[in-house]
Amino acid sequence: MPYAEEEDTRKVQTAVIGQAESDRPVFLPYDHDDFDRFMRSRTRDDFYCGILLGGCGKRLSPKRYTDKKCHFAHRPPVHCRRTEIGEDSADHLYIGRAVADWLKQQGQRAMQPVYEPKGHQVRDVVDVSYEAGRRLIRVQLARRSKREWEEADTELRVRHSDLDWFFGPDSLLANWQVERQGYALRVQCRSLGAIRTVEIGTQFPDGPVEWTSLSECTLTPEGVVTPSLLRIPSGIVPRHADPAEPTPSTSSLPLTPTSVLITDVALSRATDTRRWFDISVRVNARLSLPARADLPDAHHAYLPVDAALSLDSDGTWLIEAGALQRIQTDTDDRPSDSAESSADTHDPSPEEQSLPTDGDVVTSFRKTLENTARSRNVVTMATLCRRACLHDRELSVEQWRELLLQVEQPRMPGKPVLSSLIKGWDGGPAPFFREVLRGLGWTKGFSDAELLDVWNRERRRVHAAYSRSGQTSPPSLPSGRQPPGRAEGKQADSADAGHRAAFDALFDLAHEARHAGDLDALEQNLILAEKAAREADLSAATHKTLWSLTDWLRDRRADELHGTWERLSALIDKINSVGDDLHPDQLRRALRSAEELAEEVGDDLAAEERRDIARWQRHLERMTERLTLSQIRGHAVAVRVALRQAAREGRTTTWGELALRIGAPLAALNPDDKIAVLVEVDRETPDDRPPLSALVTAHGRDRPHPLYQQVLFNLGRTVPPLEALLMHWRMALRRHSELR
Template sequence: MPNAEEDTRKVQTAVSGHAGSDLPVYLPMDADEFGAFISRYPQRAFFCGTLLGGCGQRLSPKQYRDRKCHFAHVSAAVNCRRTEGDEASADHLYIGRAIADWLKRQKQRAVQPVYKPQGHQVRDVIDVSYEAGRRLVRVQLARRSKREWEESDAELRARHAGLDWLFGPDSLLANWQLDRQGYALRVQCRSLGATREVEIGTQFPDRPVEWTSLSECSLTPEGIVTPSLLHTPSGIVPRHAVPATPALPASALPLTPASVLITDAALSHATDTHRFFDISVRVNARLSLPAHAETPDVHHAYLPMGATLSLNSDGTWLIEAGALHRIPADITAQRKTDIGPPTADTHDPSPQEQPLPPDANLVRSFRATLENTARSKNIVTMATLCRQASLHDHELPVERWRQLLVQVEQPRTPGKPILSALIKGRDGGPAPFFREVLRGVGWTKDFSDAELLGIWDRERRRAHAAYSRSGPANPPSLPSREARSQPSDRITWWRADSASARRRATFDALIDLTHEARHAGDLDAFEQNLFLAERVAWSTDAHETVRSLTDWLVDRRGDELHETWERLSALVDRLNGEGDDLHPDQLRRVLRSAEELAEEIGEELAAEELRDIARWRQHLARITERLTLSEICGHAVAVRIALRRTARAGHTTTWGELALRIGAPLAALHPDDKVAVLVEADRETPDDRPLLSALVTAHGANRPHPLYRQVLFNLDRLAPPPEALFMHWHMALRRHSELR
């Protein structure tokens, strides 16, 4: 019998950060991989996520040598109803995040994954919208009937300009997609160390599924293209179905007419069959470079190093190069004009040819830029620092950065913030030389990457606090007028002529004010007076006093930040749990409160919550953009006239065709608004005549529109069961043809 305190609900997956997070975590079952897993998540903030169907409570990773490692609930008293806990239980989160990240790499905007679309349960369906909701990737994981899938397909195509379907590895719906377009796309996850890797499969009739990674796929206006597919002018087709082109001689390359521009042709020589010209050729192509390579500048010319030339499947040239070598301006001009070597060096030197400014100038520029950045409570990039110091195209090595920034940090006094913490690297974290700068200013303790990130974050906040309240000039070394006006029994001013005596008196007065602000709970006044006291600290003991008070302030600010984050997390959890049931006004108030808390915390710490807030903002915009009754009636009049003409012509129509006829965006309307328009259009239709709404068919299919049955119900007409709807609709069309 297990111990009463032992948690028997053992699971392999969790979410990281907070209960409503969509950041999945997979704990490998092998004990040898446990250490690598924990090193990736030093905070150990694991939860039984609500998007996993869990209770939202904390989970603890458990390591065992004699059995599988797993997560367990921290509290055994939690009544968790989570039904799935194996390694595949978080695949929907891995898939949603992978597709969203891939769409962003495809230069798409407003990408938004939704793991529980309206009317669906978690792990059934994933919707990833982009282009502000105009296009959609629907991932169908749960099993559904063909009829249900076709109805969903028709509804989604009526609401979105583009739709791509991805099916789970066991979905039978992919077979119907095969019949429709000749191929189907599947998605699956496989374990890779301490994570799950998402793969896309292309399925063809009578062929095994061909799996590949998302990074090998591309996005076109017609849809997703995998390596097994080919994007052609007539659409997306299976690559194996395209006839192979005849092999070309080893020395020949195919040229498309628009890919090459020939200039400066001069006759070289002639034979009986050909004439040969010396020419200059400009090729239009796509350039592929490693991620770390320099980005080409339109104002310079380059030679590709280690380059190869190939032809893409879409007919464009591809140059793959290992790096680019910039050509100096004089050589570029020489090549363009095809003249001999210049007799005199008259060109303006390029930025790299110009000597570096003196170290004193660089240090002065770096310090001024960093202090201005601190006053604005911002961070700065290395490129901005170089640009402000007139180092536009010079690349400084790490050691050179360290030497210059150590001088920027001088003179060093205890408690003084590290200005270099205001510099961010390319990944958004500390600059690559931040650790070396800390060593250079006297930090001797060894610290891990996680500790370095904490130091960087703390010093950045200290720099913001120190400079943002001091105005454009340097912080004053004397107390403010309000401080000097305090009663004499609180601040004793020494009247000695000695400068050191005045400095000691100023320091003591500021420390008194700092302690008063601490007792009053006024952290802003505490921070301001402490900063001023640091400027006039006159001895080792004084600096130690400042250091002690600074540590207390940093801890208190951290506590405040954590408390604010907890309030924000609770508010976002409420949104995710109750948002669909809130009135728009209630939802608007909750969102406003959440946005205010997120602004206090900052974008970096509130990144997960800001994604949820943005999703609910979009939801609020959708529900508040619904049609008014007068707009519905106006559309209904135009739709009634158009449908009567369609009936007299003996045809059917679609929402898209109706929209073109009446000049209104009907296809983009909410389904409930579409029903309301059709109901009003048929409000005057006699009971002995078929509804005009029967003439509206599903897009590209000989079947009634999915909303037809709901229109029948709302007009108190006999609504047949789903299996008899198709026959009922055919009888309505026949009745229309008889009444023409």
């Protein structure tokens, strides 16, 4: 067999479980510790290269590594041509399942997400309908033009009474939605240890996207309401449209001193006149349930479903709910008070009484983090404390900050943040990472999503910097060359003397390369000098001097790498902002430059930029698939004949019917090419006759095609306003029937 010995070398990070057609995705974490937790209660035969992932449907084997990223691999022979294999390659499945589960929690009947709606490819869009298909949530993940989106919006609203759009992180259409309704809903996934979580963001025209979990959102008759939005009688509006004053559409209800208990208070923002806090609230209230509802158990926690809060006639808060949904809380598995009190009153052991000094802790933290960097891994807070002999001592955020700021010294521009190797309990940044950044001089205020990006980027920078040089050393720079121990005594053995002489010569060459700024020559001479030092059995002081020079090289390599990455990041930002306006040749040159910079930076550090490059390359491919002028005219001849026949028969038609009639894929054309074809169809139609393009209708045939106005504009005909468009179109159809 020609493929018998073929090996799959791709790092596939996602799979589905159960069967090849499943939409239950899994994400294989990179770290070997997370791998072990991930594989609990699973076998190596549970994973498939899912059809809905664009895969082959064959089984995948999870691979555990300690020196590189854990990943899935195909079992030979390999015939799969799946293109999307990164950690975000199953995000459409995670999002589809999360939206369906959320709708069920909102009291809707469970609906199966549709991952390949008609006319779309896998990973382009996800549709989740509910209320027997009358209402729809469409998740737009692939990039689309404004015209394509408006066309899809029109067609979907014909088939559904209500439509909500979620826009993916790569979609620029959210800006048009903001312009249309004042806000847009975004959706994204991020990795937390061995899972991918789904977040919903609310985008406003004058601020950053405000992210939250789906569980914090509510389904209303008017649409999806996030914590950043407010449902009022006239519809859904931004909650903080006027932060200096309460929203005028809401009514105020009095609070008695004993009716509400406020806990977990955190300042969220402030103005000159008021301050806003994020809080947890416990309310003393009366609960009203239907007679058929089950009685709640006082030992469990519940969420009210279809609930409303009001003030009863006697001044008591009244919660009217359709049902109660039992939930799991942190207290369910909490030990009893007596167990806690007995655990808190034990006498400290001698080990706990003799805790290390801060200096010892800093030294231990630095050593552990550098070893972690060389193995290209991350480390938990518990591991750091255990290796520093802190036992069960819990450090506050302020203590972590002060200790890690000492670990990061000396601090120089461009130096990667070593503390980014510490992961929190949820698999993301440690809870003190933001404070460490501020202590290092990062003045920008980061959202949670932005902080996660910084954490991932700095971690890749640390890995890249330490992989350049595998030596262990304290992060201090030499102030100058220290004589490497030539006067330690005359060597008795001539071989040792030869090794010493070789070391001295190589060390001199290394210093010359450093002063000349030749990092490649410096690295080569240091490698040879390290070998000579081992063979000559030199003193610890000599090795320390050598390590100092190695540290200097590592920092310079990190600065060099960071500078290249900054150029790459700036170029990608420029492409993302103006790419749609570039000529294909200009875009192609920019992407070629970006690819060259990404090669210099490496796959780990440039992972996000490579995804942008791949996305724009696909966009470029779609641009190059546009019709030529001769092809447009050829289609126009065939379409003109078909439309004249439809006019004689007194009927309208659609793009799909035209495509079948003339044997060309008209429905899949770029909207601009469709406009060009219809303009050519009507170029010779007299102005006193209705345009043939009026016979092309939208799905359902009760309205003109969304491109009709643009065709009229390009033909130089009168373009009616939107409110008069339907009447204008019907008059054109009547004229066609009169001219038969």
